[in-house]
Amino acid sequence: MRRIYWTTFFFVIVTGLLIVKGVSAEEAVKPSTVFEVHIPKAADKFEPALLKIKAGDTVKWINDDDRKHVIASIPGKGTNDKELFAPQIVPGNSWSHTFTKSGEYPYFCYIHYVMMGAVVVEEAPGQAK
Ligand SMILES: [Cu+2]
Secondary structure, three states: OOOHHHHHHHHHHHHHHHHHHHHHHHHHHOOOOOEEEEEOOOOOOOOOOOEEEEEEOEEEEOOOOOOOOOOOOOOOOOOOOOOOOOOEEEOOOEEEEOOOOOEEEEEEEEOOOEEEEEEEEEEOOOOOO
């Protein structure tokens, strides 16, 4: 009876360790960081307006204002002017985008076009050119 108990206990511990190891190995292959850009209340700006990230990272725009805002690439500017096009972000909501290619991505809010920002995406370490 005692022997079965210990065998089961040992099996559970080993299985648990393997699961934990598997999860961390997966994270090491795909490192992705989420960066937040806030839209402060009645300020007509993005914070930070200029953000530097690595390819594979995600930017999350958070609307702290009480008006709707839209994130869109500036036509004719940057690496890809079709990269960003968010639906209207209502107050309290957010919108996220993952950048897979290095480059410069200027954007604006096309409802309040004085609001401008840019994301500079650098190549991730070990990424093929
Ligand atoms: Cu706006």
